[in-house]
Amino acid sequence: MKKLNFLLIITLLLLSLRQQDYNIEAQSSDKVVNLPEQPLNPKISHFSGYVNVNQENTRSLFYWFFEALSDSPSTRPLVLWLNGGPGCSSIGYGAASELGPFRVVENGTSLRFNQYSWVQEANMLFLESPVGVGFSYTNSSSDFDNLNDVFVAEDAYNFMVAWFARYPQYKSRDFFIAGESYAGHYAPQLAELIYDRNKVKPKDFIINLKGFIVGNPLTDDEYDNKGILEYAWSHAVISDNLYDSAKRNCDFKSSNWSEPCNAAMNTVFTKYKEIDIYNIYAPKCNTNSSAGASFFGAGDYKSPAVKDWFKRVRWYEGYDPCYSNYVEVYFNRVDVRSSLHATTRDISRWKVCNDSILQTYQFTVSSMLPTYSKLIKAGLKIWVYSGDADGRVPVIGSRYCVEALGLSVKSEWRSWFHNHQVGGRITEYEGGLNIRNGERSWALGSSQ
Known part of the structure; x- marks a missing residue:
């Protein structure tokens, strides 16, 4: 019996070592080296490639992973980032334009280090989802x-x-799911699925989920649509007459809008086409091409003074309205695809958003509020932040959603500061939630 036990231990040890060898080999093959235009400092370790999620259909999702830049990355949490749409890329937006360590600039010909990247604090995993x-x-x-x-x-x-x-x-790391816009559905639903599976799966399959983070999230159809209309009117995007017409004809509690309501809301979105609905105070990208055109290629910015003004906006405020054009140029480069191991499948043209997915996606869930209530009771940490310049998923709708949760106020509305300047306002609620409402962001998160 002792001999059999000894042989079993040896067999398990050899299997474990073989698995470790496989993991090391797989990680090594996914390691990104010589990424074109990557800044030399700081030195960033990153990996990318495919993970198969369905053997029968050979369905594979692409990821880009960055190790934390902290002095102790081994103790830092792991954050999965998802962009919305549905149909928009977490690589093109989250990783390369927003909170990843590299930002694509100069018409897709170079990268620069993002000093505000979340990799300063966490290991960041960006996933292109759905298929x-x-x-x-x-x-x-x-x-x-x-x-x-x-x-x-x-x-x-x-x-x-x-x-x-x-x-x-x-x-074993603390694991958080994060995202924006339609990830207001993706993140809490994935969190709920992990929470439910953790209760029935063997120990080896348990994921150390601690919570989720969502920014300007689509949460509840009624409150989000009500917020869109009220935000457009309160920010002078639409006229009083249009606002009154929409209020009179729209019942946002219903999924079937009347014809007068459809007409009014279509006009609201038509007015938004004149500006950037996702950042109403920013300049609009007026290039003729969907991607790759010069920032001044449309002929609207020929004046040197105007060009200089836009340059200041881009570099000092960190925002360039044509950034999605640049990332499409960059990720369609052959050398970039090769470095990122994105050559497994012949994709004729990488796009920051796949519009066909938006057209065929089946929107079957109207509200995430029941999921919020369930996960709050489960003790997960939740942070919802909402920038006040977004007209598509505005702060007003997010506030309505939080109010609908029916949580008691723990700490009254007050200002929070960054570098001695007011960054916004915060309210704490019973049940481990807090709300931040401000010039740049508005958030709801765990107070634990």
């Missing part, structure tokens, strides 16, 4: 007929299980 977004692909066209919130959450869950098998050293 059909960016470099993610499937061999079955029928997958695109089935896209909905449940399908996407299941694929994301299978991705994380497989990713942790490839990178087991991160499995």
Whole structure:
């Protein structure tokens, strides 16, 4: 018996070492080296590649992972970032334009280090989801007929299980899901799925989920649509007459709008086409091409003084309205694709958003508030922030959603500061939530 036990231990040890060798080999093959235009400092360790989430359809999702820049990265949490749409790339937006360590600039010809990147504090994992977004692909066209919130959450869950098998050293880390816009559905639904699976799965499959973070999130159809209308009127995007017409004809509690309501809301969005709905105070990108055109290519900015003004906006305020054009140029470069191991599938043209997904996506869930209530009771940390310049998913709608949760106020509305300047306002609620409402952001998160 002792001999059999000894042989069993040896067998398990050899299997474990073989698995470790496989993980090291898989991680090594995904390591990104010689990324074109990558800044030399700081030195950033990153990995990218594909993870299969469905063997039958050969459905594979593309990821880009960055190790934390902290002095002790081994103690830092792991954050999964998801962009919305549905159909927009977390690589093109989150990683390369917003909170990743590199920002694509200069018409897609160079990268610069993002000093405000979240990799300063966390290990960041960016996922192109659902299938059909960016470099993610499937061999079955029928997958695109089935896209909905449940399908996407299941694929994301299978991705994380497989990713942790490839990178087991991160499995014990505190894990958070984060995202923006339609990730207001993706993030809480994936969090709920992980929470439910953790209760029934074996110990080796448990994911150390601590909570989720969402910015300007689509949360509840009624409150979000009400917020869109009120924000447009209160920020002088639409006239009093149009506002009154929409209020009179629209019942946002109903999923079937009347014809007068549809007409009024269509006019609201038509007015938004004149500006950038996602940043109403920013200049609009007026290039003729969807991607790759010069920032001044439309002929609207020939004046040297105007060009200089836009340059100041881009570099000092950190915002360039044509950034999505630049990332499309960059990620369509052959040398960039090769470095990122994105050549497994022949994708004729990488796009920052796949509009066809938005057209076929099945919107079957109207409210995430029941999921919020469930996960709050489960003790997960939740942070919802909302910038006040976004007209598509405005702060007003987010505030209505929080009020609908019916939480008691723990600490009254007060200002919070950054570098001795007011950054916004914060209210704490019973049940481990707090709200931040401000010039740049508005947030709801755990006070734990």
